[in-house]
Amino acid sequence: MTPVPSRAAFFRRKRFIIAALVVVAAAGALIYIGVRGSSMYYMTLAEMRDRGDTVYGDKIRLGATVVDGSIQADADGVTRFVVTDGANELPVSYAGGVPDAFKDGADVVLQGRLTPSGNFEASSLLTKCPSKYKPGG
Amino acid sequence: MADIGYVALSIAFVLAAYAAVAALIAVRSGQGDLWLSARNAVWAALALTSVASAALLYSLATRDFSLRYVAEYTSRDLSMPLTLSAWWAGQAGSLLFWSWLLAVFAGVVLIQNRRQNRELTPYAVAVIMAILAFFLGIVVFSANPFEKLPSTLADGLGLSPLLQNRGMLYHPPTLYLGYVGFVVPYAYAMAALMSGRVGNEWLRASRRWTLFAWLFLGAGNLLGAQWAYTVLGWGGFWGWDPVENAGLLPWLTGTAFLHSMMVQQRWGMFKVWNVALITATFSLCLFGTAVTRGGILSSVHAFSAGPLGWALIGLMTALLLASLALLWKRLPELRSEHELDSLISRESNFNFNNLILVAATVAILWGTVLPRVTDALPGGSITVDASFYNRVAGPLFLAIIVLMGLCPLIGWRRVSRERLARNALLPVAVAPIVAALLFWQGVRSPPALLAFPAMAFVAAASLQEFYRGVRARVRGHGDGLLWALPRLVWSNKPRYGGQVVHLGIILVAMGVASYFMYSTSAGGVLAPGESLAVGRYELTFGGLEQRSTETRDIVAANLTVTRDGEPDGAIAPEEVLFRAQRSVTAGVGLRSGLREDLYVVLDSVGEDGRVGIRAFVNPMVNWIWIGGVVMLAGAAIAFWPDRRERLLAVHLTETERRALEVSRA
Numbered sequence: 134m135t136p137v138p139s140r141a142a143f144f145r146r147k148r149f150i151i152a153a154l155v156v157v158a159a160a161g162a163l164i165y166i167g168v169r170g171s172s173m174y175y176m177t178l179a180e181m182r183d184r185g186d187t188v189y190g191d192k193i194r195l196g197a198t199v200v201d202g203s204i205q206a207d208a209d210g211v212t213r214f215v216v217t218d219g220a221n222e223l224p225v226s227y228a229g230g231v232p233d234a235f236k237d238g239a240d241v242v243l244q245g246r247l248t249p250s251g252n253f254e255a256s257s258l259l260t261k262c263p264s265k266y267k268p269g270g
Numbered sequence: 271m272a273d274i275g276y277v278a279l280s281i282a283f284v285l286a287a288y289a290a291v292a293a294l295i296a297v298r299s300g301q302g303d304l305w306l307s308a309r310n311a312v313w314a315a316l317a318l319t320s321v322a323s324a325a326l327l328y329s330l331a332t333r334d335f336s337l338r339y340v341a342e343y344t345s346r347d348l349s350m351p352l353t354l355s356a357w358w359a360g361q362a363g364s365l366l367f368w369s370w371l372l373a374v375f376a377g378v379v380l381i382q383n384r385r386q387n388r389e390l391t392p393y394a395v396a397v398i399m400a401i402l403a404f405f406l407g408i409v410v411f412s413a414n415p416f417e418k419l420p421s422t423l424a425d426g427l428g429l430s431p432l433l434q435n436r437g438m439l440y441h442p443p444t445l446y447l448g449y450v451g452f453v454v455p456y457a458y459a460m461a462a463l464m465s466g467r468v469g470n471e472w473l474r475a476s477r478r479w480t481l482f483a484w485l486f487l488g489a490g491n492l493l494g495a496q497w498a499y500t501v502l503g504w505g506g507f508w509g510w511d512p513v514e515n516a517g518l519l520p521w522l523t524g525t526a527f528l529h530s531m532m533v534q535q536r537w538g539m540f541k542v543w544n545v546a547l548i549t550a551t552f553s554l555c556l557f558g559t560a561v562t563r564g565g566i567l568s569s570v571h572a573f574s575a576g577p578l579g580w581a582l583i584g585l586m587t588a589l590l591l592a593s594l595a596l597l598w599k600r601l602p603e604l605r606s607e608h609e610l611d612s613l614i615s616r617e618s619n620f621n622f623n624n625l626i627l628v629a630a631t632v633a634i635l636w637g638t639v640l641p642r643v644t645d646a647l648p649g650g651s652i653t654v655d656a657s658f659y660n661r662v663a664g665p666l667f668l669a670i671i672v673l674m675g676l677c678p679l680i681g682w683r684r685v686s687r688e689r690l691a692r693n694a695l696l697p698v699a700v701a702p703i704v705a706a707l708l709f710w711q712g713v714r715s716p717p718a719l720l721a722f723p724a725m726a727f728v729a730a731a732s733l734q735e736f737y738r739g740v741r742a743r744v745r746g747h748g749d750g751l752l753w754a755l756p757r758l759v760w761s762n763k764p765r766y767g768g769q770v771v772h773l774g775i776i777l778v779a780m781g782v783a784s785y786f787m788y789s790t791s792a793g794g795v796l797a798p799g800e801s802l803a804v805g806r807y808e809l810t811f812g813g814l815e816q817r818s819t820e821t822r823d824i825v826a827a828n829l830t831v832t833r834d835g836e837p838d839g840a841i842a843p844e845e846v847l848f849r850a851q852r853s854v855t856a857g858v859g860l861r862s863g864l865r866e867d868l869y870v871v872l873d874s875v876g877e878d879g880r881v882g883i884r885a886f887v888n889p890m891v892n893w894i895w896i897g898g899v900v901m902l903a904g905a906a907i908a909f910w911p912d913r914r915e916r917l918l919a920v921h922l923t924e925t926e927r928r929a930l931e932v933s934r935a
Binding site for chain 1: 610652654659661665666853876
């Protein structure tokens with residue numbers, strides 16, 4: 134049986150419980166705010182198409198494949214290319230350095246926004262080696 | 271050779287399963303010969319997995335391209351060290367490597383515990399061997415590295431160019447030593463629950479192993495970060511990718527466990543928490559292996575999808591459920607012997623550092639699995655980007671760092687206000703001074719004005735601890751100034767080793783915070799003679815230079831550097847074409863200093879001779895690696911055998927033990 138705690142012991146414990154609750158609440162709030170501020174949909178091209186006009190301006194992460202021969206590097210440092218999921222195609226512009234594995238047929242993960250003109254403005258570009266430990270072409 | 275390897279693995283699988291069952295029955299029924307037989311089975315399993323590993327290494331070294339594994343991961347032009355590193359480069363081989371490490375650790379556990387922990391060790395060995403049997407089962411039945419191709423190939427496909435780096439030689443094995451090392455503390459925790467000997471024995475048997483695993487896991491993460499930084503060419507070392515997170519998560523809970531185990535050893539508190547924590551840590555190690563190897567999460571590292579990841583997640587779930595059931599059964603015996611009674615005490619400090627470390631783990635884990643969890647939602651799954659982790663983990667890590675600084679200022683149980691004031695005076699005074707200095711230097715961002723003074727506070731508190739110890743030794747023992755410090759550290763290795771680790775962490779935190787807050791970059795397309803400004807540097811493109819080696823064609827862009835307008839040498843980022851794989855990787859132009867790194871990448875080479883250049887100025891990145899070495903040194907000091915620990919191993923009453931533990935404060 135648990136002995137009946139003295140009044141002082143009760144208050145000591147209460148202090149701890151309150152302090153622990155404060156820590157847990159603060160961490161929970163951080164996670165909640167973080168998810169709200171940094172989350173975005175991870176979509177395929179088909180899923181994005183299904184969303185229609187509602188996607189404009191939303192931050193989106195998009196997984197797709199680079200269309201062969203579509204990569205153009207402009208003089209101003211902007212890279213333009215087209216991605217596909219096999220059925221749909223989408224032009225993309227990306228200002229920034231591209232990773233080594235970025236080339237025709239590469240699987241890429243883009244992060245950015247779709248503009249009403251139908252161009253995807255990517256703010257980040259990652260290549261996905263289909264199997265990093267397996268030899269690539 | 272390959273047949274020998276496969277047969278050895280098959281027998282090892284049977285023996286591991288037998289050893290697990292035999293050890294369990296032996297200790298339950300008290301049959302000494304059966305325990306001897308189980309031990310022999312452990313040694314035989316170790317011998318056989320060693321034979322299989324040797325067979326695989328032999329096949330790799332002799333370039334036996336009749337084996338699928340050898341053909342898929344190596345080629346004739348691959349250097350011998352990298353060829354042998356294919357032992358852990360591919361999926362099947364790395365599972366063999368995992369199994370072999372586990373068998374080695376089981377053997378070490380047997381040797382260590384010949385004369386101690388006799389009641390616990392058979393249970394622990396049973397747990398380890400059951401896990402080994404699971405891994406060997408996967409190797410034998412589904413991921414066989416000795417699988418033959420229909421016909422022998424003339425040459426292999428070769429290792430992915432990104433992995434053709436010396437990082438491949440030491441990053442994966444270091445990380446694996448950490449992942450696998452946590453098996454032993456977990457096995458002893460389960461042994462305590464199964465045997466009902468839920469006192470401090472299992473913690474004493476686990477302390478070393480926890481430190482060992484923690485050290486290697488930490489080193490593995492840092493080596494991975496350094497590899498990414500120097501090779502991948504995106505200018506950073508940590509991208510909050512699922513695979514990176516998977517390595518960090520068990521390290522965070524392992525850190526929490528290292529602290530909370532001290533509280534149980536001294537005061538008999540946190541007993542349930544400790545079992546839960548080591549269970550979580552080992553589960554996260556399995557999760558990490560599954561993420562790294564199984565491709566269950568979408569990652570830039572995505573190696574290969576397959577059933578393996580889910581098999582590991584299945585094992586993790588089964589072990590979690592079994593552990594929880596055992597814990598539930600022993601709950602009445604795990605009652606705390608003391609209560610936390612003072613908010614300002616070391617055990618309370620550890621209590622809160624544990625809470626925050628676990629909160630950080632939960633947050634990072636949540637961000638990592640969110641895409642999977644929300645996969646079924648209409649309209650695509652939800653993911654978070656790096657800013658989530660920076661926003662959430664940043665403040666939590668800062669809180670942990672502040673707690674780290676409070677630790678040496680307060681003692682166990684209770685500290686008087688006068689003593690606290692005396693201890694805290696100097697470190698607390700350092701913080702505003704540093705803040706003022708930073709402000710005077712033009713730093714205005716609130717996070718920086720918060721983080722760096724906090725780190726200064728911790729460093730001051732830690733250094734004060736050393737200073738006081740040295741002063742006491744010089745006065746008390748009459749030590750010379752030169753010898754007082756090493757003697758002090760040696761006199762209480764766990765305590766001062768821990769403080770050295772804390773100093774290392776501060777250096778790492780300093781580098782990481784500087785990088786995240788003050789890294790700058792610029793990019794552009796340059797014709798010969800044109801320049802690019804980044805930070806206080808200006809890079810002028812001189813021209814291209816081409817050369818070839820046996821396997822590679824290299825194009826280098828020669829850039830002359832000026833710093834604050836003064837000539838400052840040259841830097842030449844490269845584009846490297848691996849002819850066999852027709853694959854291009856960047857050769858980062860890196861000039862590394864204690865103050866900052868100049869990091870230049872050659873993005874593209876145009877037909878017209880113009881080049882795409884990206885340049886980064888990354889402040890204080892070197893301090894991350896320096897801090898890492900300091901941490902390793904501290905952990906090694908804490909790991910070193912201590913006189914007091916030997917005393918603990920001999921027969922003492924529990925009260926005498928506690929007294930000795932407390933004196934180690």
